Amino acid sequence: xxxxxxxxxxxxxxxxxxxxxxxxxxxxxxxxxxxxxxxxxxxxxxxxxxxxxxxxxxxxxxxxxxxxxxxxxxxxxxxxxxxxxxxxxxxxxxxxxxxxxxxxxxxxxxxxxxxxxxxxxxxxxxxxxxxxxxxxxxxxxxxxxxxxxxxxxxxxxxxxxxxxxxxxxxxxxxxxxxxxxxxxxxxxxxxxxxxxxxxxxxxxxxxxxxxxxxxxxxxxxxxxxxxxxxxxxxxxxxxxxxxxxxxxxxxxxxx
Numbered sequence: 283x284x285x286x287x288x289x290x291x292x293x294x295x296x297x298x299x300x301x302x303x304x305x306x307x308x309x310x311x312x313x314x315x316x317x318x319x320x321x322x323x324x325x326x327x328x329x330x331x332x333x334x335x336x337x338x339x340x341x342x343x344x345x346x347x348x349x350x351x352x353x354x355x356x357x358x359x360x361x362x363x364x365x366x367x368x369x370x371x372x373x374x375x376x377x378x379x380x381x382x383x384x385x386x387x388x389x390x391x392x393x394x395x396x397x398x399x400x401x402x403x404x405x406x407x408x409x410x411x412x413x414x415x416x417x418x419x420x421x422x423x424x425x426x427x428x429x430x431x432x433x434x435x436x437x438x439x440x441x442x443x444x445x446x447x448x449x450x451x452x453x454x455x456x457x458x459x460x461x462x463x464x465x466x467x468x469x470x471x472x473x474x475x476x477x478x479x480x481x482x483x484x485x486x487x488x489x490x491x492x493x494x495x496x497x498x499x500x501x502x503x504x505x506x507x508x509x510x511x512x513x514x515x516x517x518x519x520x521x522x523x524x525x526x527x528x529x530x531x532x533x534x535x536x537x
Contacts, residue, residue: 292322308325332368377450379398394434429475504530504535
């Protein structure tokens with residue numbers, strides 16, 4: 283982290299976990315840690331939990347996010363949720379392009395771009411996910427792939443809009459597997475993303491954008507990962523469902 287240039291953000295991705303009652307309880311547990319943190323703390327919850335989480339988080343520094351949004355404002359898209367719907371609810375953040383959306387639900391770089399633009403145009407802050415599969419890392423194309431994903435996802439995103447974008451590097455081989463990129467591997471790819479932003483925009487934009495690591499960051503490895511210059515926070519999966527573990531990561535980002 284380099285807090286003199288950019289803000290640290292710890293975001294929990296609850297995935298398909300927690301009923302509304304369970305969500306309320308977990309938000310209540312997380313709030314005290316968010317309130318005293320020297321970083322932004324976000325809980326990205328399932329759609330059915332949004333209303334309860336927003337209400338429970340009122341008056342605290344904990345921000346609430348969604349896990350996806352559609353690129354159209356309305357229409358015949360059964361099962362989808364639009365950015366205007368999220369905005370009217372009071373949602374502040376939305377995850378776009380998570381590897382599970384790409385792997386299981388057919389998201390492409392093009393639809394990720396369309397969803398990103400829709401979210402930004404409706405005043406949401408985007409946590410934009412990029413990352414490679416294990417075979418792509420083994421083929422030595424991580425840098426090209428991640429740069430390409432970043433470029434396509436940010437097509438037609440203005441420099442002003444970029445201020446509302448966080449990029450999360452999530453190596454797909456480390457999502458939900460218990461495997462974690464080494465701190466050096468995470469730093470290397472986060473630096474590639476930052477260099478790509480500089481080429482697309484300018485150095486000021488690259489210096490100021492928050493780039494998270496999102497691949498099985500947990501209470502044990504958070505300090506080492508967040509100690510790297512270009513790792514500005516984390517997109518946290520399983521550890522975000524356990525208040526004490528999430529608190530440890532928040533504290534690591536608050537140093």
